[in-house]
Amino acid sequence: MGKKTEVHVEGRRLLLSNLDKVFYPDPGFTKAQVIDYYTRVAPAVLPHLRDRPVTLKRYPDGVDGQYFYEKRCPVYRPDWVPTADIWSEGNQADITFCVINDLPTLIWAANLANLELHTYLHHVDSVERPTVIAFDLDPGPPAGILECCRVGLLVRDLFADLGLACYPKTSGSKGMQVYVPLNTPGVDYVQTKSLARAVAELLEKQYPDLVVSNMRKSLRVGKVLVDWSQNDAHKTTVSVYSLRAKDLPTVSTPVTWDEIEHALARNDGDLLTFQVETVLERIDDHGDLFLPVLTKRQELPRLH
Secondary structure, rough: OOOOOEEEOEEEEEEEEEEEEEOOOOOEEEHHHHHHHHHHHHHHHHHHHHOOOOEOOOOOOOOOOEEEEEEEOOOOOOOOEEEEEEEEEEOEEEEEEOOOOOOOHHHHHOOOOOEEEOOOOOOOOOOOOEEEEEEEEEEEEOHHHHHHHHHHHHHHHHHHHHHOOEEEOOOOOOOOOEEEOOOOOOOHHHHHHHHHHHHHHHHHHHOOOOOOOOOOOOOOEEEEEOOOOOOOOOOHHHEOOOOOOOOEEEOOOEOHHHHHHHHHHOOHHHHHHOOOOOOHHHHHHHHHOHHHHHOOOOHHHHHH
16 A cells, blocks of 8 residues: 555545656656646636536556546545436436535545546536537547637637637647537527537538548548537536646646637647646636636527
């Protein structure tokens, strides 16, 4: 057993283990630094996690080791970790999800070597009601982040024509996501998924050399998949401010449309790659650029 360090966070006792273990070998980024990042980013990330089911993605031996997804909240969790029982049609049983509503739970999850936070688009008390429409822009090489920027702007402009605002974030990997906040009652996944698919297929029809709406990887070469299928009660998307398990500790980071246009103008996708310290500095300077996704109320457009 590795050495354990006892800490007290907001009245909760935690035993942190193996803090000097290197999780990102290239920069020598340790488990202690992972926990430190999530502690410091907590004021920004917790509102985006609150009352949502979370799937953990755990890397016990760091980014170069084996990983596993964990939907079921570990049975050895402390009794103060919030959970939610949600019915699974596939399992014909409830799944007990972790719910990360506070700093102690966030640190507890990080201590489990949970590098990535994958959340659902709904809250635990309304599993059929998404709060957003999400577009996951996934480039097929040799396309990359700059092609995603072009497609993201097309999504932005399409929704602007409908009178709706949308907000971009990097995936922390090779792509990006665009979220259209709704935060209104009476919306279900049938509606949001249908609209997202219609948007993806329209963009594919208008820009066939750039956009694809079909999941088949063979169709994606040099194009950007506008993944509309994320709008589903059973699908998760990486949370804003989540670390990613890449060579470097990159983060899924909210950006402005001006930054996207600037990266395109400079033809420099590296301008949209952010690691932990830069993300924390951005929050200090600008606050949470993704906060409107939680607060802005917009009506779902009707398909004709």
